[in-house]
Each structure stands twice: as C-alpha cells, then as structure tokens.
Amino acid sequence: MLTKMRHFVLQHNVVFLLLLLILCFGSTTGPLFLNEQNIHNIARQISFDIPLALALTIVLVAGGIDLSVGSVLSMAAALTMGLQPLGTWFAVGVALLFGAAVGLINGLLVTKGRIVPFIATLGTMTVVRGAMLTYTRQQPIPGSDPAFTFWGAGSLGPVPVPILVVALLCVGVHLLLTYTQFGRNLYAIGGNADAAFLAGIQIERNKVMAFVLSGLLAAVSGVLIASRLNASTVHIGLDSGLWAIAAAIIGGASLTGGKGSTLGAVLGVVTLGVLVNGMNLLGVHTYYQIGVRAVILIAVVAVDALSAANLRKKLVMQSYGNRE
C-alpha cells in the first residue's frame, strides 16, 4: 500500500504543486479563499474545464494533439442555444454530433491525409471558428428553455449538477483508458507507434477514435457552458484549448505521447483553477493574469520537453548499465 502511495505521488507530483498553491492562497487570503462559497465557485468553474482536459489527455496519450477543442466548444454552445427552439434535446444531440464529426475529420486528416496533428487541428480550429462566427453572425444567442439551465447551473443538495455530470464522465474515461483494450492500445500507439503496429494494433482506426472522443468531450463542455450561461457568446472557448493542454500536461500527459491519466487531468485542472481563483481573490489585473497564463503554458511545455529528454537519457543509461 505504501509503495503504491509512493508510486502515485511520484507519478502525480502535481499533487504537491496543488497543496503548495492552496497553502499559499490560504495563508494570504485566509477566509476569502477557504470558505464554502468560494470552493463552490471553483468547483463549478473547473467542471467546465475538465471535459476539455480529458479530451486532450486522450489525444495526447495517443501521441496526438487537438487544438480545435476550443472552437468546437463554442460552436457546440452556439448550436445548443440556436437550435433550442426546435427541441432542447435535439439541439444537444446536434451539438454533440457536431463535436464528434469535427473529431472524425481531425482523425481522418491526421491518418488518411497524413497531416501532423498540430497543423491539421489548427486548420479545423480556424474553419470551425469561422463557421461559428458565420452561424452566430457574431451575436450572442440567448436560451429559450429555462429548464435546461438545470444541467449547468442547478444543484442537487449542496452539489452542483455539472460536477456530477463531469464526475460520471471522469469515471467513464478512466475505465476506458485503463481497463479496456482500446485504452491500452492508445497508450501503446502513443508510446511507440512502430511497436504497436508490429504488435498488430490498428493504428489509424484507434487514432481516429481518439480524435472523435476528443471532439465529443469538447462538445459536452460546450453544452454545459451554454446551459450554465443560458446563452452562447463568441468569446467562450477562445483560449480554452491551450489551457486544457496545459492542464493535461500538468496532470502527467506528455506531448511525446503514451502518458497521462484521468486523475492527472482532473488534478491539473484543479491546480490551474485554484491558481486563477487565487489571482482573482488577490485582485490581480486581467492583463497580468493573461501574462501569468502564458508563462504557465510556456513553463509546462518546456518542462515536459526537458523531462522527456531526461527520460530518454535515463532509458539509454539503464540499458547500458544494469547488467552487472
């Protein structure tokens, strides 16, 4: 049990970062930070970020990346609100289908089109964003079904409903990644695609599925946000994609592929959520907050690259050293 604990902490050193942050803010802002209302706020906020971080974790595990999630989120929100007069659940269904479809296109561009994931999803990001601007004519769309706000803004007892929805998602994604053949295949593909291919794993099909899931999860996030705001605006999702990448990497995923976990993604989102909340409580100006976010993104990507290089070195040395 103890060794398992140690293994866990080593794998998720983000836990320490998180504790440190909470201690830091707890001691400086005191009761402002550690009260029920504020924790409630953080919980609700991160529940919208978690699906995106899960999406990115899945794609990163498979050795890809998805920059289009932010655009998909905003378009899904727009569809959820815009089509609501035709039926609330119909609208939600279309939004989710749209997300999955963009994921499918991403997957096909990457596998059949042989375009590197960065570039392919940068392209779809632009197209989807353009589609969203065209669809909404750059105007906010208000919701018409008040009952629908239950999913994003309601509470069951003390617990916000979106938290429950997201918790269910997390359990599902965790089972998928850890206990199914599909999930293990993704780790294998991301870890060493050649080896996976030679071991008889269908690379392309699995990769496409990973992108479809990513698009779907991004759409879920969009639906939840639309429900929370009971409206869609052109501003949502602008930088959520990059933020989700940062969260997933903080949570142990790597741009080199083959690594990452559901729990890690959640912890990553919580860490960043606490940080943003703390900055708000401390009254840090938005302009500086943007700068801090940028520095975090850079640091996360840089540390990921440095530790990947270190790991490579360690692997090489082990393969030379430990025979005696």
Place this chain on the structure above:
Amino acid sequence: MRKTAQSLAQPPGGAGFDPHGALAELRHFLAANPAFIILAGLMGLGAFLSPVFLTPQNLLNILWTVSVLGIVAMGQTILLLTGNFDMSVAYVVGLAGIVAVISQLWGAGFGLSLLLGLLAGALIGLLNGTLIVWTRANAFLITLGTSILVYSVNLILTQSKTWYASVDSFLLLGRGKLFDSLHYSVILFFLLGVVLELMLRHTTFGRSLFVIGFNPRAGALAGLRVAPIKLATYVFCGTTAALAGLIMTSRTGSTVANAGVGMDFDSLIAAVLGGTSLFGGRGGTLRTIVGVLILGVLNNLLVLLNVPYEAQQIAKGLVFLLVVWMDGFLQKR
C-alpha cells in the same frame, strides 16, 4: 516534388529531340512551382469577375495591403526552412508599434523609436529561440505561449487604448512613395525577398539553413553549430515582424494591443502557398512573395465580391488545410 515535376514536364512524344526546349523548361518550372499558376488563375478570375480588379489602382492597392504581411512572411519563411515556426509574430507586430509610439511620447526621435521597436521584436525572437534551443520543446506551442505573453505585455503597455504616433517623419515610413506611385513598404518587401533569396542560395549561412531543415543531425555531425544558427533565425523572424509592425503603425499613425492579429496564421499560409514546406528544407523567399500575392489577390477578390468576413475565415482555414495536405503529399513524392 522533383519527381512529380519531371513526370509532368516530360513531353508525351519522348525526350529524344525537343524543339521546344524553352517551352519545356517553362513547363518544368511551372510544374515545380504551381503557385504561379494559382496566382495567374486568380488574376484571370479577378479580371473576369470584377471590372475594377485589373486597374493599376487596385493592383497597387493589393501590393500596398500585403506588403506588411509579406515582410512578416519573410522571417517566417526563413524559420520554416529550418523546420521551425513562430506563432508569436502577430503580437510582435503590435508590440513593435506600441514600443515605437510610446517611446516617441517620451521624446524619442524617428531613429531611436524605430530602433527600440526593432529591438523589442529581436528580444522576443531571442526569447523564443532560447526556449526552443534549450528545451527542444515543440516550437509551435512555445511560440503560442510567448504570443500570449506578448499580448499581455501589449495590453499592459496600452491599457487597451489606442495610441497615436507623434513624430511626423515616422509616418513617412508607411505612407511615403517612390516617384509618387510605389510605397516604400512595397519596395522593401520585394527587396527583402530578393536579397534573402540570394543569401539562401549563395552563402554558407543560407546553405546551413537548408541542411538544418532537412537533417539537423547530419549537419551537426558535419560541423554545423546548429544552436546559434537556430537562435539567429528566431531573432531575425522577430525583427522582421517588428519591422512590419512599425510600417503598419506608421500607415495608420496609431496602434492598439492586438494590431497584428491573424498574421501568425496568414504568414504561415503565405509561405506554404508559395511552396515552402512545413517540414523544412524546401522553399525560398521568392516563392513566398508569390504566396503573399496569392493571399492578397484572394482577399481582394473576396472583398470585391462582398463575401462576409466570417466566411472569409472559413475559406482561409480550408485553403490552409488544402495547402498543407498538398505539402505533405509532395514531401512523400
């Protein structure tokens, strides 16, 4: 790319005796550089769709419009040749203008404000280059990160307000014309393209860029010092972006925090449209001139045809995907 070119350029009758040597040469060249055909096609389409398109006024206007993007794309092309990107150029364009304008308010003259603006761009380039050379991290994400960082600096410096240039000679940079017809910025754009192309083809530095783009490992083992060269390309890219920003600010006489927004993506599209590969090693600045012109003509046409801005975004994304797909396709030969 080479193989496609050859097979397309091969006259059907066999190559034993070819009376149309020059023609075949031309065909060969066009097959290797399809950008020229696209440009010619778009020009033809423009002439057909709109009577004002082919007027000298409109054509000069296109040149004037694209020259800022063109100068950004020059730096981007140099980076792409080594297999790298810079997504921070968009906000560096804004930053340079802001630094110049604010320094003028503090009493800097034409020269000093220009220098400070360029220096700001070079510094961001140095930051990008250092981070990427040191960590070997994904250039794309790192420069997206610095892009946001520069944006926040822009916001902090401008406080989201519009700032106006206060030195008259500064305004000449973007508004001045040679012989009252051709803007200096257009001349600068073409001049940069030609000079850089000569540098690429005939100097050791240019040669080393191609080597690094194709195979940095082989380059290093043959004695190239890869890190300083990469650093230099990033500094250069930052500086050209700053130069473009200064010209843009000088044109309007004012600047805002997000002045160059979209130019990151556009400069990539322009370079790749012209025939520079995203994977490094193939391309050149002359080709980028063609790519920039294509983009300019396309934009001009969309505006002349009253296509709404939102739909233009979709078109741009689709063109980008098409071009990178072609690039990958040609890479595989």
Place this chain on the structure above:
Amino acid sequence: MQASNAGHLPDAPLLEMRSISKSFPGVRALHQVSLELRAGEVRALVGENGAGKSTLIKILAGVYQPTEGQILLDGQPQLIRDPAHALRLGIVPVHQEVNLEPYLSIAENIFIGRQPRNRFGLIDFGQMNREAARWLADLGVATDPALPLGMCSIAERQMVAIARAVSLDARVVIFDEPTSSLTLRETERLFSVIRRLQAKKIAVLYISHRMEEIFQICDTLTVLRDGALVATQTLRTVTTDSVIRMMIGRDLQDLYQKQPTAVGPPVLEVKQLTVQGILKDISLTLHQGEILGVAGLVGAGRTELARAIFGDLPYQKGEIWVEGRRIRPTCPDDCIAAGIGLVPEDRKEQGLVLPMPVKNNISLAVLNKLSWLGVIRARRETELAQDSVRRLAIKTPSIRQQVQYLSGGNQQRVVIARWLATHPKVLLVDEPTRGIDVGAKSEIYALLNRLASQGVAILMISSELPEILAMSDRILVMYQGRIRAELPGPQATEETILRFATGQAV
C-alpha cells in the same frame, strides 16, 4: 531440396514462399526468392547485411507486400495484409530492433493487443501479471512483470520480446538476430525454448550472423545474396567456410585484400575517457596509418566511444590528445578543426542530407574554406565535388544528382569524400559497410586500406567479425562500456573476440 535428411519432418511444407520479389523505387530488394518451412523445422536464414533478409522477414510479418510471388500457408495462398493479419495467421516475428513499449509494463508488452479480460469485459491486470510471470520464468527471467519496460536492460527487453512471441499461439516464429545482445547463458535458455517450440511442431526461421549458433540449433539453411536465393541446403552437408563463401560469393581473402602498412607515430590518444553510465575509463592509442578495430555487442558503447571522441557526447572525465595537443571538444566542429572525421553508423539519418545534391553533401564540412565573407565560391565547390567524384569513383550521373538516388556504396563514398576534403588525420568509421552490397563492400575496404597507407589513422567500429578480423592491425573488444581486451589483429579469432565481448573472459 527434399527433406531427406530429416526423416521426422513432414513432407508438406507449413509455410511456403514462392518466387517472392520485392522492389522499392530504384532498388530491387528481393528477386524470385523461394523458401519452405515445415512444422518442427528450424531453418537458418543467412546472408550479409543488405542481402534481403530483413525484407523477407518484413514480408512474412505483413509489414511489406511482395511485388511478385505467393505465400502459402498449409498449401493455401495467403495475402498477408498487415502485422495484425500475420499474427492472426500464426506468423510471429521477433524483430531485430526490439520493438516494445517503454511506458507500459512488462506484462502489458507481452499481452499487448490481447490482454486477458474479466467477466465485465475489463482488463484483468492480476491475471495478466501472473501469466506474464509464468512465461518469463520459462525463459529464466525473474523480473517483476508489473514494472515498466523502460526500466529493463536491452537483454531483458529482448527476453520480453521472445516471451511475447512464445506466448502467442504461433505456428511460425521468426527470430531476427535474437542473440545480438544476449550472454551465452541467455542464449542457451533461448535455444532450449526453441527446441521446445520444435517439439510442439512449430516452424522456426532463425536469422543470425553467428555460425556456431546456426550449426548448434538449425536443421536447414537458406542463403541469400544481393536479394537472390543462393542455396537451400541441410546443415549436415555444409561447413562454415562453404556457408561464408556462399554468402559473399567469393573467398574472404579476395574481399578484403589487406596489405600490411607501416604504422607510424601515435596520432590520437584517449586517456580514461568516462561518460557517466555509458563509457568507463577508456584509454586507447591510434597510430598513423593504422586501422584499429573496435568490436563488441550491441549496447557495449562502441558508437558512443566514437561520438565522445568526436565531441558529440559530453564526457565527465578523461583526456583526448591529437598529435600531442590536448583538445577539449564541445561540439563536432572542434574535432573537425583538430583533424578528426566521423563516418557515422547510420548513413541516411546521420551522414547525408538525402534530398541535397552530391556536391552539397561533399562540401558540407569545408564550406567555410570554400567561401569568401560567407559567400560560397560556386566554382571551387564544383571543382571539389568533381575531383572527389573522380578520385573515389563515385557513380553518379552528375554532381547535381540528389544523394538519395545513389546506391548505398556510392552514398557511403560521398560521406567519406566529405571527410577527405578536410584532410583528416583521424577517421572514425562506424559500421562502414552496413547496408552495402558485396561488390561495393570490397571497394570500401580497398578505399580504407588506401587511406591508411596514405597515413590516415582509422578507428573502425563493426559488428561484422570477419570484417574486423581481416581489416584491423589491432582489435579492441568492448563490453559494458569498458575495453575488455586488446588483441593483435593477426592472432585474433571470432571465438576469442566473442568470449571477451560477452563478458565470458576477463
């Protein structure tokens, strides 16, 4: 051709390859090769590097599709679409470059793509680990299967790959150089496993360079040379010498033509060079006009030794002296200035800029000398390239031809030409004839001999023992990052080298 020797083998072949050809753009890798495997047969497949063995294996494994020819399994023609299909058909390769997942556990690597599942359809990690431990114990490996594979040594990884192959429901198992990183004891274990496979009527295709192993474990033999079938025989009817003759198509002496040269004063001296975890206290002296061979197993640190001397791998301790002057290289450029050149192990990845013309590849290391104020003098560059092409007899239609369209031997000559342009005192050559066909090999050997006689000091790393034995004035044998032995060239034998290289002798 009939299996007359092995009475216990059935007559109908289990697997049959009929007139298989495979062409890549510009290269014919296999030409009309036929091969039969019977149940319970262990067939050796031998041939020099580049003879077409790996292409043949990749065709069986479903990685490549043959351009021509047929593969029959149980007499039924099969089109092997991809590796997954090959595995379903029971054709299981153990690839030479150990292809495994570093982040996944050992157990998952063994059961990748077919993890045992519980009644909810979810993966049962407990059962998987238990089964993995059983298969590993069979091979004499006691490592905990729940550990990530990244923590294993190369030998352990090789054993994991073998455990995976054995645990699959295989009918044909292909071993591609399985012992290249194994000790003798591990090799013995592998052989006992192969005998068990044989008893279970599984057909085995065994690829190896090591003649004793082949004579020890195999029943029959197929020899490839330059992509074509040379011989199919039973092992009883052949000797080591005759096999080698079949592989290279002529006598060994004709291939190498080593002439004794006068060895001059020391040029390169390395003292106690140490790279943490990779090289330990390496000391060596290399003389003018000498060819010093470096032998050792994969992972013994041979390539890293060359990289460290060439300034490509930072070292923590030690000294490097060139002609009595100490150099402290931080990058290859420093070493090039001191008169060292490196012909790297992987020509295509590390040596050449493939899409660039011959001319640019030759001039790469001397660009600064060819230019004035940074501007390349085109005429001098062209002269250098033309001169090199003539002197090294590089076969190319023009110096503007892209290097990627040249044959392996000519590509290697381009790399050597690049270093000759720098007038090196020391040339480090790493696997100089890998992937080069036999005819071109002897020309590379002649070239190296000529350079040595002109006074260049050559450090030659090679996995091919005949090459090392025939070419070297002295031989260093490395094992686990150390130099285990220094043998005078004429007295060394394959056996003594292997004893030191596997750590059996000290």
